[in-house]
Amino acid sequence: MNTLKCSRICITKCFCSSGAILTQHVKVVAQVPLSQPKWFNGFADTTIKRYINNSTGSDDPKLQIDHSPHFRETRPKTKKTNETTTTPETEGLSTIETALSEDAAEGRGMFEGGYRLPHPIWNEEELESVKITHQPPVTVVDKIAYYSVQTIRRGFDLFSGYTLGMYTGRLDEKQWLKRIIFLETIAGVPGMVGAMVRHLVSLRKLKRDHGWIHTLLEEAENERMHLMTALRVANPGIIMKACIMTAQGIFVSAFSLAYLISPRFCHRFVGYLEEEAVKTYTHCLKAIDNGELKMWKLMKAPEIAIEYWKLPPDAMMREVILVIRADEAHHRTVNHTLSSIKPDDQNPYPPGQ
Numbered sequence: 001m002n003t004l005k006c007s008r009i010c011i012t013k014c015f016c017s018s019g020a021i022l023t024q025h026v027k028v029v030a031q032v033p034l035s036q037p038k039w040f041n042g043f044a045d046t047t048i049k050r051y052i053n054n055s056t057g058s059d060d061p062k063l064q065i066d067h068s069p070h071f072r073e074t075r076p077k078t079k080k081t082n083e084t085t086t087t088p089e090t091e092g093l094s095t096i097e098t099a100l101s102e103d104a105a106e107g108r109g110m111f112e113g114g115y116r117l118p119h120p121i122w123n124e125e126e127l128e129s130v131k132i133t134h135q136p137p138v139t140v141v142d143k144i145a146y147y148s149v150q151t152i153r154r155g156f157d158l159f160s161g162y163t164l165g166m167y168t169g170r171l172d173e174k175q176w177l178k179r180i181i182f183l184e185t186i187a188g189v190p191g192m193v194g195a196m197v198r199h200l201v202s203l204r205k206l207k208r209d210h211g212w213i214h215t216l217l218e219e220a221e222n223e224r225m226h227l228m229t230a231l232r233v234a235n236p237g238i239i240m241k242a243c244i245m246t247a248q249g250i251f252v253s254a255f256s257l258a259y260l261i262s263p264r265f266c267h268r269f270v271g272y273l274e275e276e277a278v279k280t281y282t283h284c285l286k287a288i289d290n291g292e293l294k295m296w297k298l299m300k301a302p303e304i305a306i307e308y309w310k311l312p313p314d315a316m317m318r319e320v321i322l323v324i325r326a327d328e329a330h331h332r333t334v335n336h337t338l339s340s341i342k343p344d345d346q347n348p349y350p351p352g353q
């Protein structure tokens, strides 16, 4: 009875699995007792014959099983190693240390053999020229978006202690990190939801996307990299994780519904959200420069950030905040633009720009 049960499982696997699984089970299938019904024995026999003939290169088209893999990118496997190069020529070269680190691997873009989507790489002039700007709301939709963001921001600032901390000048690195981590988990949502909705609309309505999806995905990944960078210098506790999960549940549902109803509102909402993000990171930079965040003034940039934003090997935490702020300013411009054009207009932003 056990043999019968096992054989049936194996035959099911033969139908839905590759030849590799069949190899592992072929002996068990052959153990089907002769007392089984004829259809059962014949069934197992044919399956085994098909596999054997296919493995041996049979020309009979009826006996061919397609073993070709699904589309798969061929990538040379790099040997994982923790060794560090210690020859006199390479000693002290942080780029080599960086190239060997897993942290750095996570920050590498697809053109360097990594997985990250293209994104702008800012020069020093661009980084320092970012300004706090505001696009005045014109339409009713703009006003709803603007006042929604203002209400959420003020409520969150009060609840999280940011308002009091800024007033007293007592916000330390730990409080800044808590704020950054929580907000970046939210900031990564709109791009992904927008891209998903547009992708589904394209499938459902059988029409093209006009190039918006890639920009929205790039924004989502860029925000997630802000989060990954912050996580290199902090480790959120269980309460924080619970807050993040709750907030994501609420925000994903609300934003998805809103995007289905009015993409124009959603992009304007994100545009105003990014205006606030630029303000926050500008305050953070001031706090570093004023000496309120002494630890960050002396802290080296995490490797993931050096790799992702192509920072110099000796970059400091201040430069990380500068590039994040430049990204936020870019999202601000992109989302205000996407809100101002029609959903069927061509996306004016090429990949990585």
Ligand SMILES: [Fe+2]
Binding pocket: 184, 187, 222, 223, 226, 277, 324, 328
């Ligand atoms: Fe961000």
Ligand SMILES: [Fe+2]
Binding pocket: 187, 223, 274, 277, 327, 328, 331
């Ligand atoms: Fe952002």
